[in-house]
Amino acid sequence: MKDDQVIKILFVEDIPEDLELAKRKIKDNGIRFEAYLAQNEDEFLQGLYEFKPDIIISDYLLPEFDGMRALEYSLTYDSTVPFIILTGFINEEIAVDSIKAGATDYVLKERINRLPIAIKEAIKKKNVLLENKHATESLEFMSKVIEQSPYSIISTDMEGIITSWNKGAERTFGFTSREALGQHISLLYHDTDLDILNKDIIEPLLLNGYHQAQVNLKRKSGESFIGSLYLWLIKDMTGQSSGMVGYTLDITKRVKAEEELKIKDQAIEANIDGMALLELDGRISYVNNSALKMWGYDVKEEVIGRNVEEFFDTRYDRTEILEIIKHPGFKSERRALRKDGTVFPAWVSTTIIKDITGEPVAFMGSIIDATEKRKAEEALIESEKKYRLLAENTLDCIWLMDMNLVFTYVNPSIHSMFGYLPEEWIGSKLSDHCDEENFTIMMEAMKPGLKITSASPGSVFQVEMLKKNGDRIPVEILGKIVRGDDGVPIAINGTTRDITGRIHAEEALKESEERLKLAMTVSEHGFWDWNLDRNEFYFSPNSYTMFGYEDGEFPMSLEAWEKLMHPEDRKKILPEIIRSIKKGEHFSFEIRILSSSKEWRWVLAKGATFNEKSGTNRAIGTLVDITERKKNEEQMLLARIAAEEANRCKNGLLTNMNHELKTPLNSVIGYSDVLIDQNIKELDDKQKRYLQIINDAGYKLLNLINNVLDLAQIEAEGMGLKFSAFDPVKCIEEVIRNTKTLATKKKINIAVNIDESTTEITADVDKFKEILYNLVENALKFTPEKGNVIVNVKVENEEIEVSVEDTGIGIAEEDRERIFNPFIQVDSSSTKKYGGAGLGLVLVKEYLKMQNGNIWVEGEPGNGSKFTFRIPVYPRERSNEIQ
Numbered sequence: 115m116k117d118d119q120v121i122k123i124l125f126v127e128d129i130p131e132d133l134e135l136a137k138r139k140i141k142d143n144g145i146r147f148e149a150y151l152a153q154n155e156d157e158f159l160q161g162l163y164e165f166k167p168d169i170i171i172s173d174y175l176l177p178e179f180d181g182m183r184a185l186e187y188s189l190t191y192d193s194t195v196p197f198i199i200l201t202g203f204i205n206e207e208i209a210v211d212s213i214k215a216g217a218t219d220y221v222l223k224e225r226i227n228r229l230p231i232a233i234k235e236a237i238k239k240k241n242v243l244l245e246n247k248h249a250t251e252s253l254e255f256m257s258k259v260i261e262q263s264p265y266s267i268i269s270t271d272m273e274g275i276i277t278s279w280n281k282g283a284e285r286t287f288g289f290t291s292r293e294a295l296g297q298h299i300s301l302l303y304h305d306t307d308l309d310i311l312n313k314d315i316i317e318p319l320l321l322n323g324y325h326q327a328q329v330n331l332k333r334k335s336g337e338s339f340i341g342s343l344y345l346w347l348i349k350d351m352t353g354q355s356s357g358m359v360g361y362t363l364d365i366t367k368r369v370k371a372e373e374e375l376k377i378k379d380q381a382i383e384a385n386i387d388g389m390a391l392l393e394l395d396g397r398i399s400y401v402n403n404s405a406l407k408m409w410g411y412d413v414k415e416e417v418i419g420r421n422v423e424e425f426f427d428t429r430y431d432r433t434e435i436l437e438i439i440k441h442p443g444f445k446s447e448r449r450a451l452r453k454d455g456t457v458f459p460a461w462v463s464t465t466i467i468k469d470i471t472g473e474p475v476a477f478m479g480s481i482i483d484a485t486e487k488r489k490a491e492e493a494l495i496e497s498e499k500k501y502r503l504l505a506e507n508t509l510d511c512i513w514l515m516d517m518n519l520v521f522t523y524v525n526p527s528i529h530s531m532f533g534y535l536p537e538e539w540i541g542s543k544l545s546d547h548c549d550e551e552n553f554t555i556m557m558e559a560m561k562p563g564l565k566i567t568s569a570s571p572g573s574v575f576q577v578e579m580l581k582k583n584g585d586r587i588p589v590e591i592l593g594k595i596v597r598g599d600d601g602v603p604i605a606i607n608g609t610t611r612d613i614t615g616r617i618h619a620e621e622a623l624k625e626s627e628e629r630l631k632l633a634m635t636v637s638e639h640g641f642w643d644w645n646l647d648r649n650e651f652y653f654s655p656n657s658y659t660m661f662g663y664e665d666g667e668f669p670m671s672l673e674a675w676e677k678l679m680h681p682e683d684r685k686k687i688l689p690e691i692i693r694s695i696k697k698g699e700h701f702s703f704e705i706r707i708l709s710s711s712k713e714w715r716w717v718l719a720k721g722a723t724f725n726e727k728s729g730t731n732r733a734i735g736t737l738v739d740i741t742e743r744k745k746n747e748e749q750m751l752l753a754r755i756a757a758e759e760a761n762r763c764k765n766g767l768l769t770n771m772n773h774e775l776k777t778p779l780n781s782v783i784g785y786s787d788v789l790i791d792q793n794i795k796e797l798d799d800k801q802k803r804y805l806q807i808i809n810d811a812g813y814k815l816l817n818l819i820n821n822v823l824d825l826a827q828i829e830a831e832g833m834g835l836k837f838s839a840f841d842p843v844k845c846i847e848e849v850i851r852n853t854k855t856l857a858t859k860k861k862i863n864i865a866v867n868i869d870e871s872t873t874e875i876t877a878d879v880d881k882f883k884e885i886l887y888n889l890v891e892n893a894l895k896f897t898p899e900k901g902n903v904i905v906n907v908k909v910e911n912e913e914i915e916v917s918v919e920d921t922g923i924g925i926a927e928e929d930r931e932r933i934f935n936p937f938i939q940v941d942s943s944s945t946k947k948y949g950g951a952g953l954g955l956v957l958v959k960e961y962l963k964m965q966n967g968n969i970w971v972e973g974e975p976g977n978g979s980k981f982t983f984r985i986p987v988y989p990r991e992r993s994n995e996i997q
């Protein structure tokens with residue numbers, strides 16, 4: 115009885131005080147309850163059916179009713195409801211009777227304290243009773259279930275004797291319960307399996323109390339089946355094993371199906387074709403190894419669960435793969451996408467898997483890698499195309515003739531070769547296309563092929579045939595007899611080739627060979643040809659005659675020619691020639707050959723090596739007589755040496771002159787100077803004038819000698835330059851100062867214009883002054899009295915420009931270049947008038963050239979001259995532009 119339980123108590127009592135007391139006692143004991151009072155039979159029955167009491171507490175004797183009657187009603191109503199008799203008087207007999215009659219307990223009013231305990235015990239008893247009742251009921255139910263179960267449920271005692279046998283067992287094994295009960299369980303096993311029964315079933319069952327096994331069992335008919343056994347030990351109240359119960363399922367079908375499935379699985383796995391199972395939404399639920407490998411994956415987990423569309427290249431197959439596989443019997447070539455992103459052609463076919471109601475549940479796909487197949491197909495198409503192209507486009511005519519020599523096939527080349535269309539040619543006879551003579555040649559040529567019964571290699575022959583327009587055309591024919599299985603000739607096939615071109619080429623070759631031969635004979639050069647593989651030589655007739663020998667006077671061999679070679683050339687040049695030939699290089703050497711008149715002739719031997727198509731090595735070359743050229747060259751060389759020698763002599767002479775001329779001249783100038791300076795009184799005026807003439811002439815001669823020597827030095831080995839930085843203005847002033855005497859004498863005014871750009875320059879200061887002296891002295895010389903001379907100077911573009919302008923006689927256009935050449939004077943008569951040797955400007959020009967400078971002259975005759983020169987402010991490398 116639970117503590118919080120509110121129990122419904124039906125009281126049967128006529129004395130209110132007693133009722134109150136009972137209630138108090140119950141309440142005091144902590145029992146929570148609800149009370150209902152009945153004082154007569156009607157009230158009791160009403161209470162029983164409507165109040166539905168958990169317990170009844172009843173007085174034994176009532177005025178209108180009594181406790182025994184109430185007990186009777188109560189037991190009829192529900193025997194589990196406890197019934198306690200509560201009475202004021204009692205004897206043992208009544209008590210025993212009432213208990214016997216079914217009352218739960220008996221409590222005296224004078225010992226009312228016991229009532230709550232009696233109630234609690236009664237309720238407890240009632241609960242136990244109820245549990246028992248339920249257990250009995252469920253046991254009965256279970257028995258019925260077991261009895262009726264379609265599955266076989268069998269129990270045995272510990273000896274293995276069958277103690278229960280249900281309907282399922284009857285159906286499974288074929289024995290009725292009457293036949294099975296009391297029999298040993300081995301009844302259900304084959305004799306051979308009895309060992310298994312003990313060892314594999316009973317022993318593990320006893321050990322574990324539970325066992326499961328798959329065994330071979332036997333039906334009453336003797337037929338065996340595979341049973342799945344579930345076994346338990348049954349224990350009694352004391353925990354002792356009292357029996358065994360087993361549950362058997364016939365799983366023969368399932369096992370077979372499983373085995374079949376396993377075999378199928380293995381077949382699918384081992385299949386070289388790829389297989390895949392797809393859910394309806396396209397998710398992959400299974401793939402076999404081949405499919406996995408085809409797509410380049412390693413494990414199935416990488417693939418399973420992913421959508422099939424991820425495995426195809428949908429860029430090109432626009433149609434959704436999932437859409438098309440839904441069409442029954444779908445079969446197509448798709449572009450499959452490997453794990454590494456590469457694509458391969460795959461043949462895909464699918465079937466739809468349906469459940470028993472016909473609803474699709476999955477797709478099954480099989481895949482074949484079509485790469486190899488595709489390659490093979492492409493190769494086939496390619497080779498077919500090639501052959502068709504060959505047949506259609508070959509320049510050769512391909513044809514087939516029956517044994518009556520009527521054409522049955524010809525390729526389109528017939529048109530370009532003979533002018534017929536294939537359809538015009540087919541049906542015509544061979545004899546329509548050639549004259550009698552050529553027809554006979556053909557027949558003769560084909561005869562040997564007709565005689566040989568085995569496969570003949572065919573005959574090749576050249577004939578002339580007729581074009582549609584009647585022209586004759588040279589052809590080469592390859593004809594072959596076609597034989598049937600029995601070896602009898604059935605047709606002739608072959609090719610016809612137009613050899614007009616070849617014949618032309620052959621003729622052209624012959625012509626060109628002849629031309630070459632002619633050319634070699636006509637030309638005065640020799641020609642040779644050396645086949646290196648066979649060591650065969652050919653020397654053209656000229657090779658002999660150009661040296662005065664008869665054509666073929668000595669053998670065409672290297673040795674024979676070697677003997678005629680100059681010993682030096684044989685030693686040095688011949689090995690070089692042979693080395694060049696062997697290396698395949700072009701070569702060109704000059705050698706000497708002894709002529710028949712025993713003089714050495716110079717020869718230019720040129721040649722080259724060729725590798726001919728046939729693989730042979732061949733060297734070809736020419737021999738050209740260059741003796742005359744050599745002689746000329748020698749003479750020219752001698753002339754040059756002589757000229758150089760002469761020049762050297764001249765220079766040597768000049769150097770000597772320097773000493774030999776100047777020494778006496780210095781005496782003439784020196785002593786005449788002394789005489790003039792000392793102003794000797796003994797000399798009369800005439801003597802003094804003569805002395806002055808001697809002195810002037812001495813100076814002029816010295817100047818001339820100096821100029822000539824300078825020029826000679828420049829010409830011979832060049833003159834050294836001494837560079838230094840100086841002020842050009844100072845030089846100009848010095849030159850003007852030193853020529854003042856002449857200027858004053860001729861009353862010529864000399865002016866100097868110095869531009870502010872003028873700077874210090876670096877040059878040969880002596881040469882600079884020399885140039886200025888020459889120009890200023892010339893200006894003074896060629897300018898009449900009271901004239902003007904102006905010297906201008908400026909620096910521009912890193913060059914100093916100096917010009918000397920005069921108001922003198924001027925220079926004609928045609929003389930402006932000339933005057934810079936040695937010994938040139940514009941007017942030879944002026945020699946006397948103006949003096950000089952025509953060397954000044956030559957030196958000026960040379961000095962300027964040495965310093966990368968130049969000079970030019972302007973002015974008209976009668977209008978004065980202007981000489982201008984330029985030199986760099988800093989020395990420069992001498993360049994070629996400046997002349």
Ligand code: ADP
Nearest residue numbers: 892893896933939940950951952953954955979
């Ligand atoms: P020369 O010693 O004869 O003067 P140059 O070489 O100096 O030799 O001059 C060559 C010739 O150039 C002169 O003879 C003269 O005819 C002409 N010449 C040179 N300078 C002038 C000038 N300033 N005016 C006119 N003619 C000139």
